[in-house]
Amino acid sequence: MTITPPESPAAFSLTAAREALRAGRLTATDLTRACLSRIALRDNAVRAWTCLNADALAEAATIRPDDPRPLAGIPVGIKDVIDTAQLPTGANSPLQGGLRPGVDAPVVQVLRAAGAIILGKTDTTEFAACGRDAATGNPHDPARTPGGSSSGSAAAVADFQVPFAIGTQTGGSTIRPASFCGIPALKPSWGLITTEGMRRYAVSFDTIGLFVRDPADLDLLADVFALPPAPALPPGRLRLGLTLTPYADALEVEGRALFDSRAARLAPVADLVPFDLPEGAADLDQLHRCIQHCEGASAFLHLSRTQGDLLHPDFHDRIEYRTGFTQRQHYEAYDRLALLRMQVEDRLAGVDALIAPSAPGFAPLGRTPGNPLFNALWTALQLPVMNLPMPGMELPLGLSLIVRRAFDRQLPALAARLAAAL
Amino acid sequence: MTITPPESPAAFSLTAAREALRAGRLTATDLTRACLSRIALRDNAVRAWTCLNADALAEAATIRPDDPRPLAGIPVGIKDVIDTAQLPTGANSPLQGGLRPGVDAPVVQVLRAAGAIILGKTDTTEFAACGRDAATGNPHDPARTPGGSSSGSAAAVADFQVPFAIGTQTGGSTIRPASFCGIPALKPSWGLITTEGMRRYAVSFDTIGLFVRDPADLDLLADVFALPPAPALPPGRLRLGLTLTPYADALEVEGRALFDSRAARLAPVADLVPFDLPEGAADLDQLHRCIQHCEGASAFLHLSRTQGDLLHPDFHDRIEYRTGFTQRQHYEAYDRLALLRMQVEDRLAGVDALIAPSAPGFAPLGRTPGNPLFNALWTALQLPVMNLPMPGMELPLGLSLIVRRAFDRQLPALAARLAAAL
Numbered sequence: 001m002t003i004t005p006p007e008s009p010a011a012f013s014l015t016a017a018r019e020a021l022r023a024g025r026l027t028a029t030d031l032t033r034a035c036l037s038r039i040a041l042r043d044n045a046v047r048a049w050t051c052l053n054a055d056a057l058a059e060a061a062t063i064r065p066d067d068p069r070p071l072a073g074i075p076v077g078i079k080d081v082i083d084t085a086q087l088p089t090g091a092n093s094p095l096q097g098g099l100r101p102g103v104d105a106p107v108v109q110v111l112r113a114a115g116a117i118i119l120g121k122t123d124t125t126e127f128a129a130c131g132r133d134a135a136t137g138n139p140h141d142p143a144r145t146p147g148g149s150s151s152g153s154a155a156a157v158a159d160f161q162v163p164f165a166i167g168t169q170t171g172g173s174t175i176r177p178a179s180f181c182g183i184p185a186l187k188p189s190w191g192l193i194t195t196e197g198m199r200r201y202a203v204s205f206d207t208i209g210l211f212v213r214d215p216a217d218l219d220l221l222a223d224v225f226a227l228p229p230a231p232a233l234p235p236g237r238l239r240l241g242l243t244l245t246p247y248a249d250a251l252e253v254e255g256r257a258l259f260d261s262r263a264a265r266l267a268p269v270a271d272l273v274p275f276d277l278p279e280g281a282a283d284l285d286q287l288h289r290c291i292q293h294c295e296g297a298s299a300f301l302h303l304s305r306t307q308g309d310l311l312h313p314d315f316h317d318r319i320e321y322r323t324g325f326t327q328r329q330h331y332e333a334y335d336r337l338a339l340l341r342m343q344v345e346d347r348l349a350g351v352d353a354l355i356a357p358s359a360p361g362f363a364p365l366g367r368t369p370g371n372p373l374f375n376a377l378w379t380a381l382q383l384p385v386m387n388l389p390m391p392g393m394e395l396p397l398g399l400s401l402i403v404r405r406a407f408d409r410q411l412p413a414l415a416a417r418l419a420a421a422l
Numbered sequence: 423m424t425i426t427p428p429e430s431p432a433a434f435s436l437t438a439a440r441e442a443l444r445a446g447r448l449t450a451t452d453l454t455r456a457c458l459s460r461i462a463l464r465d466n467a468v469r470a471w472t473c474l475n476a477d478a479l480a481e482a483a484t485i486r487p488d489d490p491r492p493l494a495g496i497p498v499g500i501k502d503v504i505d506t507a508q509l510p511t512g513a514n515s516p517l518q519g520g521l522r523p524g525v526d527a528p529v530v531q532v533l534r535a536a537g538a539i540i541l542g543k544t545d546t547t548e549f550a551a552c553g554r555d556a557a558t559g560n561p562h563d564p565a566r567t568p569g570g571s572s573s574g575s576a577a578a579v580a581d582f583q584v585p586f587a588i589g590t591q592t593g594g595s596t597i598r599p600a601s602f603c604g605i606p607a608l609k610p611s612w613g614l615i616t617t618e619g620m621r622r623y624a625v626s627f628d629t630i631g632l633f634v635r636d637p638a639d640l641d642l643l644a645d646v647f648a649l650p651p652a653p654a655l656p657p658g659r660l661r662l663g664l665t666l667t668p669y670a671d672a673l674e675v676e677g678r679a680l681f682d683s684r685a686a687r688l689a690p691v692a693d694l695v696p697f698d699l700p701e702g703a704a705d706l707d708q709l710h711r712c713i714q715h716c717e718g719a720s721a722f723l724h725l726s727r728t729q730g731d732l733l734h735p736d737f738h739d740r741i742e743y744r745t746g747f748t749q750r751q752h753y754e755a756y757d758r759l760a761l762l763r764m765q766v767e768d769r770l771a772g773v774d775a776l777i778a779p780s781a782p783g784f785a786p787l788g789r790t791p792g793n794p795l796f797n798a799l800w801t802a803l804q805l806p807v808m809n810l811p812m813p814g815m816e817l818p819l820g821l822s823l824i825v826r827r828a829f830d831r832q833l834p835a836l837a838a839r840l841a842a843a844l
Contacts, residue, residue: 102524106622106724113727191625192749194720200528200618203625226723226741228749298616301648302528305535319648327614327650331804331827335767338760345757382753405753 003139005160006041010034013214014074014163014221021065021073028063028073028117032056035075035119039161045142047135048156050080051087052120059117070224072115077156077165080121081128081149083197084108087118091199092126092134095307105197107166107208107225114224119162122152125369128168129201129296131312133367138180140363140395147177147359148369150209154181157211158396164217167209170201170292172359172375174209175400178387179358180370182396184415186210186218187375189405190382193225202295204334205288205379215415218386222409230407233352233414240266241275241351246282247373252361258397259357262390262422266355269421275354278343280336284377287333287340291380293323294330341381348383348404353414358387358398378402386411391422425561427582428463432456435636436496436585436643443487443495450485450495450539454478457497457541461583467564469557470578472502473509474542481539492646494537499578499587502543503550503571505619506530509540513621514548514556517729527619529588529630529647536646541584544574547791550590551623551718553734555789560602562785562817569599569781570791572631576603579633580818586639589631592623592714594781594797596631597822600809601780602792604818606837608632608640609797611827612804615647624717626756627710627801637837640808644831652829655774655836662688663697663773668704669795674783680819681779684812684844688777691843697776700765702758706799709755709762713802715745716752763803770805770826775836780809780820800824808833812844 005011009031012020020026036056039049053059056075063073078084081091083105088098104112112118123134125148134151138144139159146155150167154177157165167174169187178185186209193208200206210221242263244251251259266272296318303311304319317323348354357374364370378385382405387398401418403410427433431453434442442448458478461471475481478497485495500506503513505527510520526534534540545556547570556573560566561581568577572589576599579587589596591609600607608631615630622628632643664685666673673681688694718740725733726741739745770776779796786792800807804827809820823840825832 099525103521106721109724109728113724189749189753191717191752192720194622194723195625196622196721200616203613203617226719295613297648298614299528299618301616302531302535305532326828327611328828330613331611331767334804335760335764338757338764342757342760345753382756406748406750 003159006034006038008034008037010038010160012163014212014217015214017074017163018220024065028060029057031073032060032075032117032119035162042159042161046137046139046155046159048122048152048159048161050090050121050123050152053086053118055086056117056119063115067115069115070220071111074116075119075162076111076116077119077122077153077162078108079150079153079167080124081168081199082108082166084118084121087121089121092124092132094310095303106194107197110225122156122165124151125149126312127199127201128170128173130314133369135367138363140182144363144365145180145367145370147180147363149173150177151369153211154178154183157213158183163213164221165211167211168198169207169209169379170205171288171379172372175375175385175387176359176370176372178211179398180363180396182389184212184215184218184389185387186408186411187379187385188227188408189384192227192408200299202292202299204291204295207379215412215419218412227408228406230409233410238270238352238417240270240272241354242272243275243277243354243356245356245374245377246277247285250360250371250373251357255357255359255361255397258390258393262399263355266418266421269417273351275347275351278340280340283336284340284380285373287337288376288380290325290333291330293318293325294327297321337380344381345404354402356400356402358400362395362397374400384408384411386415388415388418425581428456428460430456430459432460432582434585436634436639437636439496439585440642446487450482451479453495454482454497454539457584464581464583468559468561468577468581470544470574470581470583471542472512472545472574475508475540477508478539478541485537489537491537492642493533496538497541497584498533498538499541499544499575499584500530501572501575501589502546503590503621504530504588506540506543509543511543514546514554516732517725528616529619532647544578544587546573547571548734549621549623550592550595552736555791557789560785562604566785566787567602567789567792569602569785571595572599573791575633576600576605579635580605585635587633589633590620591629591631591801592627593710593801594794597797597807597809598781598792598794600633601820602785602818604811606634606637606640606811607809608830608833609801609807610649610830611806614649614830622721624714624721626713626717629801637834637841640834649830650828652831655832660692660774662692662694663776664694665697665699665776665778667778667796667799668699669707672782672793672795673779677779677781677783677819680812680815684821685777688840688843691839695773697769697773700762703762705758706762706802707795709759710798710802712747712755713752715740715747716749719743759802766803767826776824778822778824780822784817784819796822806830806833808837810837810840
């Protein structure tokens with residue numbers, strides 16, 4: 001199913017909205033009002049938002065067309081595990097109690113300094129980890145999940161409710177919902193955007209994710225978040241590695257068929273070469289899980305100590321090491337993971353980029369966030385990943401584009417070249 | 423110089439205070455009042471605190487002798503880069519503006535759930551990183567630094583103003599001030615205690631540190647923070663590795679002489695063997711610096727974007743990569759560091775513990791926090807480190823005891839055995 005875009009400025013991409021604002025063809029008030037109207041129309045089906053900013057229109061009214069800030073007057077959605085001074089942070093948990101921390105997380109401070117208008121908070125899996133699912137429906141088919149844990153951010157952007165949104169990824173919480181919702185998204189190299197002020201899950205993997213509707217929007221956000229310069233992609237034909245990951249058996253039939261057929265369409269613009277992951281790469285998901293659960297044991301201890309009776313059993317499982325890992329194993333997992341990271345990086349130097357599935361298949365029915373198996377390995381390897389939607393299918397599905405660490409800025413240009421062929 | 427302990431319950435260690443409270447020989451009110459009296463007497467010289475909790479005595483009055491919580495009624499100092507709901511967090515920066523985030527950092531929540539009384543916030547180097555120095559003086563000689571960045575936490579505990587305190591370490595910010603102030607302290611294995619709610623500097627290194635006056639106090643705190651079980655040390659003679667690190671040339675004359683003479687005193691209880699660090703270990707400080715500065719660039723971006731004019735030039739240097747590192751180098755540094763970490767861990771398996779200097783020498787005159795060269799390498803390696811004060815010197819100096827990752831609980835027992843010989 002495709003979503004019919006609204007006949008209003010809410011249909012503008014981030015880049016298009018910015019150009020219209022700068023040219024005086026659009027005001028921040030009209031853009032914000034259009035987003036709010038779209039939300040009013042669709043919220044009953046999509047339920048992307050946990051709260052909206054009652055001051056958004058008043059803030060928009062202060063934006064002048066000659067405001068030089070890169071995001072002046074552009075509304076943004078913030079995943080509800082990230083602190084905002086104006087709005088409560090609920091993390092979809094009864095334990096947070098509508099917390100208002102009184103200060104914006106650094107990532108929100110950077111957005112506000114760039115002129116963005118915080119439109120509201122978006123729904124999430126509990127603490128972006130486990131426990132309760134988001135209430136959000138997939139805008140392409142509300143009976144299905146939009147994916148998680150950044151459920152609301154992905155759904156709101158895909159549904160033209162806001163031009164861009166901030167999510168997070170610890171396993172597959174940005175790329176998977178982007179795949180299920182059919183929009184571009186970037187999971188940057190680990191560490192390039194600070195995660196201070198977001199609820200912690202696994203500090204070695206927690207990453208801020210960016211959801212947009214046009215790959216070029218990511219260039220603008222790369223400037224806003226000061227992502228480092230990267231070498232340009234070579235002109236002419238590209239050399240692209242293809243991998244189904246060590247978990248190809250988990251691909252659903254339509255996921256496998258679509259990956260193969262769409263990858264084949266890239267032949268006019270790229271040499272496609274099989275990309276062999278190093279020996280032991282099949283352990284990446286288990287290494288990721290070990291570290292995630294053991295870091296989670298530290299991250300969630302205070303919830304157990306202060307409100308243990310209210311805490312979902314999933315969290316108790318991690319805190320009490322019921323998932324079968326020990327802290328000593330967790331340190332050994334760092335080391336094994338580091339060796340695999342070096343080997344994958346070495347092999348990545350032999351291609352311009354790597355292409356892999358973003359999800360096992362289409363978004364499942366229901367509200368559980370889906371399987372992160374095709375995302376967690378890249379998260380564990382610290383690599384930047386962009387979801388590129390594959391066009392013309394009954395439901396959305398995406399390709400993961402992957403480059404070397406710190407080369408994040410290559411991804412939007414790569415996506416533009418591949419999108420033409422797809 | 424030695425500090426004359428007060429003739430009051432403020433002289434009690436954490437463990438002694440707990441026993442006295444449980445036996446009904448002491449009330450939390452009397453303990454808290456004794457700490458506040460000691461602060462009133464000494465604050466003019468030591469200046470450890472940025473603010474005190476006006477509700478501390480009222481909270482103490484609610485503690486009953488049969489309170490089963492492990493820290494019931496024990497006052498604690500919190501480094502002023504860690505969020506507290508009751509008290510502002512200033513981070514020794516004009517940019518924080520007396521921020522009150524409205525919620526305790528998880529580490530503070532765990533302490534409060536254990537019954538501890540937050541006595542106040544302790545002074546720090548700006549954002550525990552660079553920029554402004556703490557105003558704190560060394561309680562052994564207020565003309566000297568107590569070390570930094572956890573200046574106030576170390577000085578307050580050493581001066582009998584509070585039985586224990588929480589600090590942080592990203593380079594040497596716990597072990598170095600513990601050495602300069604002559605108290606035991608633990609820098610746990612990286613990742614075992616969550617750093618959420620502390621101002622971020624370098625996420626791969628940021629660690630919560632624990633300052634006490636008796637090594638046994640660390641056993642109690644290990645329970646409170648759910649540090650994992652570790653194999654017991656072997657009974658009888660120990661096998662201890664000795665290293666001056668690759669930076670022995672930076673040891674001051676008295677530091678070198680004291681290390682050699684005190685290490686020799688351990689011969690009755692341990693076989694002392696030279697511990698050779700792997701080839702390339704001399705690069706550890708530079709690898710640490712590269713990662714610290716590049717992670718700092720992400721951590722401090724929002725300060726530059728929101729209040730750049732007020733930001734100390736040290737921070738601008740990191741954000742603008744003026745220190746000469748690139749983000750790509752920073753990822754390569756993770757990998758080189760991981761290889762060294764594995765090699766050091768392998769060698770640590772051949773000894774019961776490692777002994778190294780905690781600082782180049784005595785605390786320097788002035789307020790600059792001192793050289794972290796003998797700490798940053800162990801921080802980079804994720805290893806747990808305990809400072810063990812060497813007794814009977816004109817000014818304090820400590821030994822670093824180091825064991826394998828996740829074996830933190832071995833350190834207090836090791837310290838007790840070595841302290842007898844020293």
